[in-house]
Amino acid sequence: MDLIESYKEELRLVRRFWTGFWIISLLIALIFLPWYGKEHWVYILTLIFIFSIGVQGQNLLIGYTGQISFGQAGFLALGAFTFGHLARFGAPVLVSLLCAGLVAAVFGLLVGFPSLRLKGPYLAIATLGFGIAVYQVFVNSELLSGGRMGLTVQKLPALFGLSQVNTYYYFNLLLAALFTLASYNLISSFVGRAFIAIRDNDISAEAMGVNLTTYKLLAFAVSSFYTGIQGGLYALLLGYLEPNMFTFLETISLFVAVIVGGLASVEGSILGAAFVILVPHVFSDAKQLVPVVYGIAIILILIFEPLGLSGRWLKIRLYFRMWPFR
Amino acid sequence: MSQFLQYAVSGLSIGALYSLVALGLVLIYRSTRILNFGHGDIATVGTFFAFTLLSHNYSWQMAFPPALILGAVLAMIFYFVILIPAQRRNATQLGQIILTVGLSLILQGLVAYFWGTEPQSFPFPLSDTKTWKVYKDVVISELSLGALAIGLVGSLILFFLVQKTRLGLAMRAVSENLPAAQTLGIPTRRVLSLSWGLAAFLGVLAGIFLAPALLLDPFFMLEPFLKGFAAAVLGGLNSLPGAIAGGLILGVAESLAGGYVTVAFKNTLAFIVIIVVLLIRPEGLLGKEFIERV
Numbered sequence: 001m002d003l004i005e006s007y008k009e010e011l012r013l014v015r016r017f018w019t020g021f022w023i024i025s026l027l028i029a030l031i032f033l034p035w036y037g038k039e040h041w042v043y044i045l046t047l048i049f050i051f052s053i054g055v056q057g058q059n060l061l062i063g064y065t066g067q068i069s070f071g072q073a074g075f076l077a078l079g080a081f082t083f084g085h086l087a088r089f090g091a092p093v094l095v096s097l098l099c100a101g102l103v104a105a106v107f108g109l110l111v112g113f114p115s116l117r118l119k120g121p122y123l124a125i126a127t128l129g130f131g132i133a134v135y136q137v138f139v140n141s142e143l144l145s146g147g148r149m150g151l152t153v154q155k156l157p158a159l160f161g162l163s164q165v166n167t168y169y170y171f172n173l174l175l176a177a178l179f180t181l182a183s184y185n186l187i188s189s190f191v192g193r194a195f196i197a198i199r200d201n202d203i204s205a206e207a208m209g210v211n212l213t214t215y216k217l218l219a220f221a222v223s224s225f226y227t228g229i230q231g232g233l234y235a236l237l238l239g240y241l242e243p244n245m246f247t248f249l250e251t252i253s254l255f256v257a258v259i260v261g262g263l264a265s266v267e268g269s270i271l272g273a274a275f276v277i278l279v280p281h282v283f284s285d286a287k288q289l290v291p292v293v294y295g296i297a298i299i300l301i302l303i304f305e306p307l308g309l310s311g312r313w314l315k316i317r318l319y320f321r322m323w324p325f326r
Numbered sequence: 327m328s329q330f331l332q333y334a335v336s337g338l339s340i341g342a343l344y345s346l347v348a349l350g351l352v353l354i355y356r357s358t359r360i361l362n363f364g365h366g367d368i369a370t371v372g373t374f375f376a377f378t379l380l381s382h383n384y385s386w387q388m389a390f391p392p393a394l395i396l397g398a399v400l401a402m403i404f405y406f407v408i409l410i411p412a413q414r415r416n417a418t419q420l421g422q423i424i425l426t427v428g429l430s431l432i433l434q435g436l437v438a439y440f441w442g443t444e445p446q447s448f449p450f451p452l453s454d455t456k457t458w459k460v461y462k463d464v465v466i467s468e469l470s471l472g473a474l475a476i477g478l479v480g481s482l483i484l485f486f487l488v489q490k491t492r493l494g495l496a497m498r499a500v501s502e503n504l505p506a507a508q509t510l511g512i513p514t515r516r517v518l519s520l521s522w523g524l525a526a527f528l529g530v531l532a533g534i535f536l537a538p539a540l541l542l543d544p545f546f547m548l549e550p551f552l553k554g555f556a557a558a559v560l561g562g563l564n565s566l567p568g569a570i571a572g573g574l575i576l577g578v579a580e581s582l583a584g585g586y587v588t589v590a591f592k593n594t595l596a597f598i599v600i601i602v603v604l605l606i607r608p609e610g611l612l613g614k615e616f617i618e619r620v
Contacts, residue, residue, distance in 0.1 A: 068420060114605055120420060121361045125559055126604045129597035132552060136594045248548070252431065259424060288438035295431030302421050302428070303412050 013184050030173060034166045042169045044277060049169075049176035050233045052273035055257040056183045056266060057226020062255075063264035064187060065219035066199030067115050068124045071131030072254045074111075075104040075224040077138055077246035079231025084151045084241045097232045104228025105221040107134075112220030116213055131251050138243035150242035153235050168237060175233065179226065183266045186222070195219055196264075227254075249291075256294045260301055262308025271309045331464045333585040334578050339470035340539075341577020342477020346532035347554025348561065348569035349484060350525035356564040357501040357521045360422050364404070364429035365529050366551025370544060371433050372397035372530030373537050374441050377448055386451045394530050401526035402519045404429050410515065438544040445541035473535045480531055481570045484524070488566065497521055501564075549593065553580075556596035560603050562613020571611060 004010050014020040034042050054076065061067050079100040086096035114126045138145045145151065159167045186192050194215045197205035206212050235241050253276045261272020275297070280290045301308055347365070354362045376393035380386065404426075412425055450469070466474075488494035496517045499507040508514050532554075533547055540546045557576045561568025576596060584592035603610060 114601065118604055118608060121355075121359070121423060121563075122559075122604055122608055124361065124423065125555060126601055128552075129556070129600035133594050133597040133601075136591070136597075140591060140594075252427065255424075255427070256431075286439065288443070289435055291431040292435035292439070295428040295433075295435065298428035298431070299408055299425055302417060302425055303408070303415060306417075306421070 011188055013181075013188070027177070031170075034162075034169060039163075039165055042165055044281060046165075046169045046172050046237065048270075048274050048277045049172040050230055050237060051254075051257065051277055052176055052270045053179045053233070054227045054230030054254055055261065055269040055273045055276075056179060057223040057230070058254050059258045059261070059263065059265070059269045059272075060183065060186070060195070060226070061219055061223035062258055063262075063268075064192065064199060065195040065216065067216065067219060068120065069111070069127040069220075069223070070124050070248075070251055070255070071111060071127035071129075071134075072227050073246045073248060073250040074131040074134030075108060075227040076231040076234070076250055076254075077134050077243065078107055079104040079228030080235040080241055080246070081138065081144060081151065081231075082228070083232035083235045084153045087153050087236075088151070093236065097229060097236075100232030100235075101225040101228040104231065105225040108220040108222075108224025108227075109217055111224070112217040115216050115220060128248075128251075132248060135243060135246055135248075138246070145241075145243045150240055153239050153241060155236070155239040172233060172237075175229070179229070180266060180270070183269075187266070191215070191218065199264075252291075252294070256298060260297050260308055262310030263306075265308070265310035267313070268308050268310030271313075275309070328463050329585070330582075333581045335464055335466050336470060337578035337581030338574060339466070339474040339477075339577070340581065341557075341574040342474045342481075343532045343536055343573075344550065344553050344557045344577050345477050345570045345573025346480050346528045347550055348557035348573045349481065349566060350528040350532075351554055351558045352561075352563060352566055352569040353484075353521050353525040353528075355558070356566075357497060357518055358409075358422075359419055360409075360426060361555075362525070363423065363426045364433060365426075365525065365554070366547035367430045367433035367437070368397050368400050368526045369529035369533035369551070370437055370547045371400060372526070373448070373533035373542065373547070374437055374544075376530075376534055377446070377537070377542055378441075380449050390534060393534065394527050397526040397530035398523035400433075401522040405519045405522045406515075434544055441544065443544055445543040445546075448537035448542045450538035469535075469538060476531060476535055477573075480528060484528070484566065487524075493517070493520065553596045556600045558610075559600050560610060562610025565610065565612040568610055568612030 009015070014023065030045070033045065054072070058069070058072055061069055082103040083096050083100040086099055087093070091099070111127060111130050115123055118126055155164070162170070187195070194205065194210045197208065197210050198212065198215055198219075202212060231246075234245075238245075257272035257276045258269065259272070260275045261270070262268030276294075279293050280287070283290050283293065305312055307314070347369075350365055351362060354360055354365075372393045375396050376389045379389035379392065408425055408429070409422060412422060417425070486494075488497060496507070496512045497520070499510070499512055500514050500517050500521075504514060507517075532550065536550050537546065540550075553576060554573070557572035558569050559572070560576060561570070561572025576599060579599070580592055580595050583595050
């Protein structure tokens with residue numbers, strides 16, 4: 001929507017003063033939230049931060065590269081259990097978090113190989129098969145899943161004189177901010193452009209010199225790295241893991257978050273993550289209706305607003321910029 | 327040897343039901359290129375409706391037909407109310423698949439809301455304890471025999487419908503080339519909605535026969551649905567005979583794997599089949615479609 005005059009300007013993350021102003025004020029509001037917000041809200045926001053990392057990863061794959069994946073729960077489980085087992089052996093939190101991401105990324109590469117031959121619906125089935133196969137392996141193997149009682153994970157200690165909830169809040173805020181920054185930088189770099197070129201037309205992308213094999217695999221690896229990190233953070237937050245947390249429903253909620261938030265939009269991913277965390281919270285009295293809300297949201301958004309919440313946001317901004325003329 | 331036969335027989339009967347599920351998926355895929363992720367949930371709704379009628383002391387002759395029709399009507403409503411408006415707004419193929427995911431979520435939630443998530447046992451006219459001897463000490467239960475029969479009869483009826491009737495001809499024409507069929511005056515929307523209805527009908531039929539073996543809860547069709555998916559992929563996503571063959575092969579393979587290898591990984595086999603088939607021969611055993619190579 002802005003006129004971009006130079007390449008340098010294109011690479012800038014914040015183009016106008018007011019955008020920067022609002023981002024900084026939002027960050028300041030988030031940093032001081034534990035002082036004025038209820039502890040309950042701090043916890044909910046922590047969940048949103050964790051989720052937004054995975055949703056961004058999924059969006060890099062679906063929204064930017066145009067490769068569908070229904071196997072996110074598998075990567076989530078791999079990340080979470082890698083984290084859990086490493087934490088049990090006493091590895092430092094950041095190291096095991098990195099390993100969680102890396103293990104998920106390696107499996108992402110493996111799953112990415114079919115994507116070189118399969119398109120659209122076929123890829124959806126292959127990844128769906130992967131997600132459920134991982135779940136069933138964890139269900140059936142007590143060695144991996146930590147036995148019948150589940151796997152307990154050492155929780156984060158309270159640091160710097162903060163309460164434990166607040167420690168988690170700041171830790172996850174920091175990581176979510178880092179990953180958001182990384183996604184913005186990734187999509188405005190040549191890698192992101194290659195992803196978008198593959199999404200728009202893979203044959204012409206190849207003709208322009210984009211190596212399809214490399215970039216498709218890279219998209220899968222990056223996406224599952226994000227999801228693995230989400231899994232690790234989730235394990236750290238809950239302090240307890242069992243395979244039943246990673247059913248097909250988990251894949252669906254990541255997927256719903258991407259669709260509702262808006263395909264190919266990082267801000268949209270965060271909005272989508274907030275949506276899938278807040279809906280079960282609002283409908284806590286009638287939990288069975290949560291999938292109904294998800295389903296209706298998907299259908300309405302695909303029919304009326306294919307760009308999701310971020311598309312709606314863009315339209316509102318455009319409307320008010322011209323207001324009262326249109 | 328008789329143990330092997332026993333596994334094969336029980337595999338065939340469950341495979342016949344997978345074939346029914348797979349047929350419904352293939353019927354929709356080959357006419358509209360949509361993978362119907364709501365297939366299992368439509369079947370769940372139909373089965374729960376039959377369950378309600380049965381528990382109000384209706385006989386099964388009174389309970390099953392309305393359930394089958396309810397499933398078919400649901401699928402047709404989805405086609406007319408959601409898919410057609412989406413197509414008018416130029417929804418992509420992937421978008422349409424995601425719409426069926428939405429349908430699946432809505433139905434799943436509504437079933438859980440109205441019928442509860444407690445597993446219930448499904449009263450069924452055929453018992454699974456009464457058995458017949460097939461050969462030496464190989465036995466088949468009444469329920470398995472019924473499932474095998476309904477799978478084969480359903481497949482045969484579908485075969486005649488598609489190959490020998492005017493409606494079947496129209497369905498084949500629509501799946502072959504949609505614009506050409508429209509030009510020739512075939513009412514494509516009506517034909518496609520009938521395909522959706524027929525597919526859901528088969529799904530509910532499979533659901534009713536699967537319910538007595540599994541316990542009835544809102545997610546009971548998830549696994550058979552995924553197995554049906556695997557069967558459809560194995561046979562070829564656009565081949566109806568392939569779906570039948572795929573279902574039977576998957577059923578037998580699964581039963582043998584459960585018997586000889588390990589029961590724990592019996593269910594994982596279907597997904598390994600999916601991934602291996604897609605990697606080696608994406609068009610499936612009997613499919614002919616040329617897969618676009620990337």
